[in-house]
Amino acid sequence: xxxxxxxxxxxxxxxxxxxxxxxxxxxxxxxxxxxxxxxxxxxxxxxxxxxxxxxxxxxxxxxxxxxxxxxxxxxxxxxxxxx
Numbered sequence: 001x002x003x004x005x006x007x008x009x010x011x012x013x014x015x016x017x018x019x020x021x022x023x024x025x026x027x028x029x030x031x032x033x034x035x036x037x038x039x040x041x042x043x044x045x046x047x048x049x050x051x052x053x054x055x056x057x058x059x060x061x062x063x064x065x066x067x068x069x070x071x072x073x074x075x076x077x078x079x080x081x082x083x
Contacts, residue, residue, distance in 0.1 A: 062081035
């Protein structure tokens with residue numbers, strides 16, 4: 001299966017919802033907390049994608065960023081990436 005990285009924060013309710021949905025759909029993912037100092041550069045990449053906002057959750061699938069995606073969008077992205 002294609003690698004899925006979820007950029008999130010501990011305080012984000014939308015992140016918790018999407019994590020639950022990914023787990024229920026048996027979609028494995030790696031989680032990166034953007035509030036951790038070692039991951040702040042990723043927040044800058046997300047801000048570049050969103051026009052200045054560090055929006056979470058943001059998923060990275062196949063090198064593409066998906067900002068606050070619904071689970072259906074995640075499935076579609078995985079299908080497009082050949083998984």
